[in-house]
Amino acid sequence: MKEETLVKVSGEMETCGKALLKLAEALRAKEETLAPEPQKNEPGSTKLTLEEVRKVAADKARQGFTEEVRNLIHRYGAEKLSGLDAAKYEAFLKDLEVMGHAG
Structure with a gap:
């Protein structure tokens, strides 16, 4: 592979990696907002599993x-x-x- 092609491919890989990191962060944030709150039996206690x-x-x-x-x-x-x-x-x-x- 030519050096010029390698530089172009490595740049595209870096862009792809950054996009994947952003996607992972967005999914993590969404998961945290969708996580159910523990149900309460009494003040200060949670249901046992x-x-x-x-x-x-x-x-x-x-x-x-x-x-x-x-x-x-x-x-x-x-x-x-x-x-x-x-x-x-x-x-x-x-x-x-x-x-x-x-x-």
């Missing part, structure tokens, strides 16, 4: 409370954690957190 509850349940199972976790899921009316009513996540999580503490 299944993933958050699953993490605590998995931690308890790793600590040796697998059967207790399974029984707690059943007491809350579900066969498995994914079947647990989201309205019960907070109470379920509280029960999980005290699991294994003498009391």
Whole structure:
């Protein structure tokens, strides 16, 4: 390739790169404005997700409370954690957190 062609192509690549950066910034800004606000249950608290509850349940199972976790899921009316009513996540999580503490 001739040097003159290389200079032209490199300039076009630079222009393309700048355009891609601007596009990425615009998409990022749009994503931030479209991101949903966390829903509030009470002032200062957000709804729990299944993933958050699953993490605590998995931690308890790793600590040796697998059967207790399974029984707690059943007491809350579900066969498995994914079947647990989201309205019960907070109470379920509280029960999980005290699991294994003498009391």
